[in-house]
Amino acid sequence: MSRRLRLVFAGTPEFAVAAFRSCLAADVDVVAAYTQPDRPAGRGRKLAASPVKEAALAAGIPVEQPETLRTREARARLAAWQPDLMVVVAYGLILSPRVLAIPQHGCWNVHASLLPRWRGAAPIQRAVLAGDVESGVGLMRMEEGLDTGPVLLERRTPIESSDTGGRLHDRLAALGAGVLGEGLARLVAGNLPEARAQHDDGVVYAHKLDKREAVLDWSEPAVALERRVRAFDPWPVAETTLAGERVRIWSAAVPAMRNTAQPGAVIAVGPDGIDVSTGDGVLRLVEIQRDGGKRMRVRDWLNARPDLAATLGVRR
Structure with a gap:
């Protein structure tokens, strides 16, 4: 030129x-x-x-x-x-x-x-x-x-x-x-x-993201929900309700577990995470954020809430 x-x-x-x-x-x-x-x-x-x-x-x-x-x-x-x-x-x-x-x-x-x-x-x-x-x-x-x-x-x-x-x-x-x-x-x-x-x-x-898509639908397969958690980080961030409060999900995993519980049921709580039944498989919630709180690993939430497992209806 x-x-x-x-x-x-x-x-x-x-x-x-x-x-x-x-x-x-x-x-x-x-x-x-x-x-x-x-x-x-x-x-x-x-x-x-x-x-x-x-x-x-x-x-x-x-x-x-x-x-x-x-x-x-x-x-x-x-x-x-x-x-x-x-x-x-x-x-x-x-x-x-x-x-x-x-x-x-x-x-x-x-x-x-x-x-x-x-x-x-x-x-x-x-x-x-x-x-x-x-x-x-x-x-x-x-x-x-x-x-x-x-x-x-x-x-x-x-x-x-x-x-x-x-x-x-x-x-x-x-x-x-x-x-x-x-x-x-x-x-x-x-x-x-x-x-x-x-x-x-x-x-x-x-299509443009809608914040309503962030609410996890537990009837979906665990692999799809895990992808939703990753896709919506850092916005709008996946969310669900646990122990009666809104919780944002920053990290999740799909453990190799058999499951017959109803979708949305919490089946296990431990330092590795909170296991929730889905339409196909189990989604393990690893890193969460409560309303007004900071991001934290589930193990840290359990330390702050020793009653959490009982509140969710499962044994640790």
């Missing part, structure tokens, strides 16, 4: 920060960062800046926070930055065809799944919930449809049996930054690969 490429970055949550920094490290000029308006957060509900805004301000990059990009004024403001490329990572706004057409090289998106599987809002957690053995990130050219664009580059990673939503999130964020950095380098060098169109078969949508 005869001049340095002008890039506008659009992203909001922590997942997008590594990709933003990858843009800063590339041989391009990041001229502006778009992110969601400040939102109330925390117990005090004070307005808080997004992680991308904080990273942009720290890097001295101008920040734009429009409520929408659908107005003529918003599009004119974007065009005024004269972007050659717009990179979008978990921004939170849908881009219309008019917006997609503003940059000379269009808009790229870093998506945390192996497209076309898990298009949509929560691909990381849905992959863990479904028991997928592999995930990854794709760098794609954006189209009007939801995550339907052709894929330029892709990187893969196995989903380990110990992976939580948070661990996979962090690994995919790093992979996303890497694949974006490679894409930018190849664009600048003029050897960008031909994009691969997505197939119509294999499309699965990753």
Whole structure:
């Protein structure tokens, strides 16, 4: 290219920060960062800046926070930055065809799944919930449809049996930054690969997480419940009711045990955990959190509540 490429970055949550920094490290000029308006957060509900805004301000990059990009004024403001490329990572706004057409090289998106599987809002957690053995990130050219664009580059990673939503999130964020950095380098060098169109078969949508999904349904198999515990760490966190109180479940296991009790029945309590009957097998609750309390191992809860086993109706 005869001049340095002008890039506008659009992203909001922590997942997008590594990709933003990858843009800063590339041989391009990041001229502006778009992110969601400040939102109330925390117990005090004070307005808080997004992680991308904080990273942009720290890097001295101008920040734009429009409520929408659908107005003529918003599009004119974007065009005024004269972007050659717009990179979008978990921004939170849908881009219309008019917006997609503003940059000379269009808009790229870093998506945390192996497209076309898990298009949509929560691909990381849905992959863990479904028991997928592999995930990854794709760098794609954006189209009007939801995550339907052709894929330029892709990187893969196995989903380990110990992976939580948070661990996979962090690994995919790093992979996303890497694949974006490679894409930018190849664009600048003029050897960008031909994009691969997505197939119509294999499309699965990753619907937005709902806190109601966090309540464990003991009629489900133990293996599915254990995946739910891992997928919903760190948010919204799996939960159930034990000894008459709401308890969040941070860690669980599936012991090799035969079980004939009704789903939801506590069948054993010990230092290794609380064993609960499920629709198929037993789920052992290992790390929990009571309302207003801290995360703790079940053995520590038992030390604080010596009456817990009797309260749950079992012998230690």
